[in-house]
Each structure stands twice: as structure tokens, then as C-alpha cells.
Amino acid sequence: MNANQVAERSRILEGLVTFVTRSFMVEASDIDMDKSLIDQGIIDSFGLMEITTFIENTFGAKIQEQDMTREAFGSMNKMATFVYRRKCGEI
Amino acid sequence: MTETAPSARQPGVTRQRCARCVLSAPFPNIKFDVEGVCNFCRDEVGARSDDTAIDRGRARVMELFAARKARGATYDAVLCNSGGKDSSYTLKLAVEKYGLTVLSFTLDNGFVAPAARDNIHRIVDALGVDHITVRPALDVFKSVVRAASMLPIYGEQSLTRISAGCNACISLVNTTALRLALEKEIPFILAGFTLGQIPANGIVYRNHYRFLAESREASMSRLRDAVGLEVDRLYGVPDSVIDRAPTYPYNINLLCLESITETQILAEVGKLGWKRPSGLDGCSSNCMLNTFNNYVHERRHGYSPYELELSHLVRKDLMTRSEALEKLADQPLEQLPYLVKSLALSPEDLATLGLSADGQVAG
Incomplete structure (x- = not known):
């Protein structure tokens, strides 16, 4: 990734963190960015659906049924990368 | 000024609540400012974001x-x-x-x-x-x-x-x-x-x-x-x-x-024959088990599971703060003996929940 791409992905991650902290009453420092939010006890499966709706509404990244995997949604970092790649048309 | 209000679960114990909504001090990540208003009430960005999502x-x-x-x-x-x-x-x-x-x-x-x-x-x-x-x-x-x-x-x-x-x-x-x-x-x-x-x-x-x-x-x-x-x-x-x-x-x-108050909802469903059941807690209009669930939640977490919902309604002017507080306080704990018996809780479970052998709130 070049500097602009890194900045864009960081902006997406920041937006996701803001949404999760605001919606699920956690501090950013409570979140392990490389672990599943469900495994960390921060959200339940319904929370995951809320995040997908937030992603579609906020970043305009359309999420298909086949996207709903742990590879794409298994951590905050994975979600940010997924959204970035979808927006760029890489996936 | 932050208000204190007695806890329905622990009579005599007071807790700090937001002066504007009904969130209380044990709620996760809550902070109160000098006026006793919580950070959730002060979150105008979050409120705008909600409106957009709606x-x-x-x-x-x-x-x-x-x-x-x-x-x-x-x-x-x-x-x-x-x-x-x-x-x-x-x-x-x-x-x-x-x-x-x-x-x-x-x-x-x-x-x-x-x-x-x-x-x-x-x-x-x-x-x-x-x-x-x-x-x-x-x-x-x-x-x-x-x-x-x-x-x-x-x-x-x-x-x-x-x-x-x-x-x-x-x-x-x-x-x-x-x-x-x-x-x-x-x-x-x-x-x-x-x-x-x-x-x-x-x-x-x-x-x-x-x-x-x-x-x-x-x-x-x-x-x-x-x-x-x-x-x-x-x-x-x-x-x-x-x-x-x-x-x-x-x-x-x-x-x-919808932007509708509880009073308006009750009036609308009343026209169809809906009648408020008696004997339920202030936050439920259908389920008897809710009283037990609320009790357990407050015992484990220190706050009511309805604080967030009621606070949202208060912020949206769909319910007054005093109405919300009334709902939180309206818990028919006298039903706990029947409920814990029906659930067949063990003596150890009852003790953990601060209940006597017959399901009464201990102390």
C-alpha cells in the first residue's frame, strides 16, 4: 500500500472503532484489533449484523452473502481491510 | 446536580444517576460532567448519526x-x-x-x-x-x-x-x-x-x-x-x-x-382491545419472568437492563425522566419466590443471587 492507501484504510478503521465504541459501550483501548469482537465478548451475532449495516451505510461497501466470513469480519483490522479492498474494487 | 435514587434491588442503597436520563454509575463507560449529565446525553455526534441511520x-x-x-x-x-x-x-x-x-x-x-x-x-x-x-x-x-x-x-x-x-x-x-x-x-x-x-x-x-x-x-x-x-x-x-x-x-x-410515546401506543392498541396486564414489572407488558431477569441483571451488573432503552426514550422526549424512574422502580419482587421455584434454582444459585431458600430477597 502507498501512503494514501494506508491513510484511507486507517480512516476506515477509525470509523469502525468510533462506531463500535459508541454502540457497544467500550473504550478503544478495550478492543484487541486482531481478535474477533464476538470472541472478546464485545458484541453478539446481532451486533455483527449492525456493523455490516453500518459499513454499507457509511462506506458504501456492498456486502454480499458470500462476504460474511470470519476472514472478512473476524477482527477490526480484517473488517477495515475488507472494506478498503471492496471500496477499491480489489474484491 | 446528579441525582441519587434508591435501588429497587438493594433497599437503602443509593446510586448516582445522570441528571438528564436514567443511566446510573455502574453502566459501562459512563462518565458524568460537573452538571451531573452523562457522556451519552452529551454525545450529539452519536445522536445525529442515529438520525441518519434511522x-x-x-x-x-x-x-x-x-x-x-x-x-x-x-x-x-x-x-x-x-x-x-x-x-x-x-x-x-x-x-x-x-x-x-x-x-x-x-x-x-x-x-x-x-x-x-x-x-x-x-x-x-x-x-x-x-x-x-x-x-x-x-x-x-x-x-x-x-x-x-x-x-x-x-x-x-x-x-x-x-x-x-x-x-x-x-x-x-x-x-x-x-x-x-x-x-x-x-x-x-x-x-x-x-x-x-x-x-x-x-x-x-x-x-x-x-x-x-x-x-x-x-x-x-x-x-x-x-x-x-x-x-x-x-x-x-x-x-x-x-x-x-x-x-x-x-x-x-x-x-x-416511529416517533411515538408509550401513552400514544397504549391508546392505539387499546382501540384494538389491548389491556395492560397487572402484576408485571414496570418494563414488561407480557412476561412474568422479566422480574427475575431484571433482578439477576442488576445483581450481576449493578444496573437495570432497561436503563439504556428508557434513557433513549427520555432523550427523544418520548417519556419523562420521572416516568422512566417509576418503571425502573416498579419491580414486583414478591413474585421472585414463585419464579425461582418454577426455574428450580438450586440452594447454591439462590445464595449466589442473594435470595433466601424460599426465594425472598435476603436481608
């Missing part, structure tokens, strides 16, 4: 409903009908405002107040809606509620809006509704949640069952360990049903799109 949700709902007619299904929607005022009003909205053909569905968990059952029948009759009741094996259901109440089955942060016992029941409602929708090829699942009970981004979402099931496997595994393999029968949807269905349905919470 507008998007409304547009999406209209788009989905407009496209439904070509499907040719017998029912447009299955509606999770608890018999409470909110789901009753949601049914009215679905039929009268949105013109949907609805299958009303009630999960009878064994604790539905008799008066709530009467309300269900009066409302579906008045609206001319088909209705079915599903009653799970109550011994298994009660084991699930016991486990959810006594053990860390669900993630702590996922219980800020709901008690563990209610979460166990609502999950069962959702799974059963999904199974019905898939079996009958019904494109929408409706429920009577309000904002505060769910975040604004949860108004409309597609129910990707397999992904959701995978996501909740950790809590299901803990539940299996505590209760047994029977939980899979309760909370699972057979592959044959999923594979046969053309697509997953959408879950839609129509009530979140």
Missing part, C-alpha cells in the same frame, strides 16, 4: 416493501408477537400502515402472563391476522435460563441492553421466527424492538443464518456444556430448511421508524 433504515424498508409484491408468498412477514404493547402496535403498523399480510407468531416460554395471551388473541382477531404459538420444551428452556442467569454464557458487553435471561429467550424467538420464515418462504421477520433496545443500525438487516450461527458458536458451546445437546434443537435451523430456502429473510424493526 432515515436510511426508513428508506430501505420502503424499498424492500415496495419490491415484495412480485414474490407471491402467502405471507409478507412473520411477526414476533410477545403480546406486549410494542409488538401489538408493530402488528397494527404492519397491517394497517404498510398493508402487509402477516403471520403472527408467539413463543410461549411458560411465563407469558395469562392477560397477555388474551391480548394476543384480541389483537390478531381485531386485525384479521393468522396466528401460531410455539411452545418449546419447557424443561430445556428453563435449564437455558438458569444457565444464562448463573454462568457467563454471553459476552458481558453484549448484555448492556438486555438481561441474560431475556437474551436467551429472544434468541429463541429469533431462531424460531427464522425457521418459520424459511419454511414458508416469508421474506420479512418483524419485531417490536424500540431504539435503545437495539442500535439504529439494527433497524433492517439480512438474517445470514449460517454466519450468525458460526458467530455465536462460542456461547452455544458454553450453553451445551451447561445444559446439554438439547440446546441445538432449540437454537438450530436444520440444513435442509436453509438449503431449500431461496434466500435469507430481512429482519425489520418497524417501531424504530
Whole structure:
């Protein structure tokens, strides 16, 4: 990734963190960015659906049924990368 | 000035509450400013973001409903009908405002107040809606509620809006509704949640069952360990049903799109014959078990599972702060002996919950 791409992905991650902290009453420092939010006890499966709706509404990244995997949604970092790649048309 | 108010669970104990809403000091990540107002009330960015999400949700709902007619299904929607005022009003909205053909569905968990059952029948009759009741094996259901109440089955942060016992029941409602929708090829699942009970981004979402099931496997595994393999029968949807269905349905919470007070809701459902059941806690209009679930939540977490929802209604001027406080305080704890006996809690469980052997609040 070049500097602009890194900045864009960081902006997406920041937006996701803001949404999760605001919606699920956690501090950013409570979140392990490389672990599943469900495994960390921060959200339940319904929370995951809320995040997908937030992603579609906020970043305009359309999420298909086949996207709903742990590879794409298994951590905050994975979600940010997924959204970035979808927006760029890489996936 | 921050107000203190007595706790219904611990008489004589006072707690700090937000001066504007009803969130209390034990609520996760709450902070009070010098005026005693909490950070959630001060979060104007979050409020604007909610409004945007609601507008998007409304547009999406209209788009989905407009496209439904070509499907040719017998029912447009299955509606999770608890018999409470909110789901009753949601049914009215679905039929009268949105013109949907609805299958009303009630999960009878064994604790539905008799008066709530009467309300269900009066409302579906008045609206001319088909209705079915599903009653799970109550011994298994009660084991699930016991486990959810006594053990860390669900993630702590996922219980800020709901008690563990209610979460166990609502999950069962959702799974059963999904199974019905898939079996009958019904494109929408409706429920009577309000904002505060769910975040604004949860108004409309597609129910990707397999992904959701995978996501909740950790809590299901803990539940299996505590209760047994029977939980899979309760909370699972057979592959044959999923594979046969053309697509997953959408879950839609129509009530979140309305700006309406409780008084107005009661007036509207009252016209259809709905009557407020007596003997329930101030936050429920259908389920007797809610009193126990609230008690356990407050005991474990230090705050009511309804604080977030009621605070949202107060901020939106849909309820006064004093009305919200009244609801929180209205807990018929005298029903705990009956409820804990029905759930067959062990003496150790009762002691952990601060209850005497006959289920009275100790001390």
C-alpha cells in the first residue's frame, strides 16, 4: 500500500472503532484489533449484523452473502481491510 | 446536580444517576460532567448519526416493501408477537400502515402472563391476522435460563441492553421466527424492538443464518456444556430448511421508524382491545419472568437492563425522566419466590443471587 492507501484504510478503521465504541459501550483501548469482537465478548451475532449495516451505510461497501466470513469480519483490522479492498474494487 | 435514587434491588442503597436520563454509575463507560449529565446525553455526534441511520433504515424498508409484491408468498412477514404493547402496535403498523399480510407468531416460554395471551388473541382477531404459538420444551428452556442467569454464557458487553435471561429467550424467538420464515418462504421477520433496545443500525438487516450461527458458536458451546445437546434443537435451523430456502429473510424493526410515546401506543392498541396486564414489572407488558431477569441483571451488573432503552426514550422526549424512574422502580419482587421455584434454582444459585431458600430477597 502507498501512503494514501494506508491513510484511507486507517480512516476506515477509525470509523469502525468510533462506531463500535459508541454502540457497544467500550473504550478503544478495550478492543484487541486482531481478535474477533464476538470472541472478546464485545458484541453478539446481532451486533455483527449492525456493523455490516453500518459499513454499507457509511462506506458504501456492498456486502454480499458470500462476504460474511470470519476472514472478512473476524477482527477490526480484517473488517477495515475488507472494506478498503471492496471500496477499491480489489474484491 | 446528579441525582441519587434508591435501588429497587438493594433497599437503602443509593446510586448516582445522570441528571438528564436514567443511566446510573455502574453502566459501562459512563462518565458524568460537573452538571451531573452523562457522556451519552452529551454525545450529539452519536445522536445525529442515529438520525441518519434511522432515515436510511426508513428508506430501505420502503424499498424492500415496495419490491415484495412480485414474490407471491402467502405471507409478507412473520411477526414476533410477545403480546406486549410494542409488538401489538408493530402488528397494527404492519397491517394497517404498510398493508402487509402477516403471520403472527408467539413463543410461549411458560411465563407469558395469562392477560397477555388474551391480548394476543384480541389483537390478531381485531386485525384479521393468522396466528401460531410455539411452545418449546419447557424443561430445556428453563435449564437455558438458569444457565444464562448463573454462568457467563454471553459476552458481558453484549448484555448492556438486555438481561441474560431475556437474551436467551429472544434468541429463541429469533431462531424460531427464522425457521418459520424459511419454511414458508416469508421474506420479512418483524419485531417490536424500540431504539435503545437495539442500535439504529439494527433497524433492517439480512438474517445470514449460517454466519450468525458460526458467530455465536462460542456461547452455544458454553450453553451445551451447561445444559446439554438439547440446546441445538432449540437454537438450530436444520440444513435442509436453509438449503431449500431461496434466500435469507430481512429482519425489520418497524417501531424504530416511529416517533411515538408509550401513552400514544397504549391508546392505539387499546382501540384494538389491548389491556395492560397487572402484576408485571414496570418494563414488561407480557412476561412474568422479566422480574427475575431484571433482578439477576442488576445483581450481576449493578444496573437495570432497561436503563439504556428508557434513557433513549427520555432523550427523544418520548417519556419523562420521572416516568422512566417509576418503571425502573416498579419491580414486583414478591413474585421472585414463585419464579425461582418454577426455574428450580438450586440452594447454591439462590445464595449466589442473594435470595433466601424460599426465594425472598435476603436481608
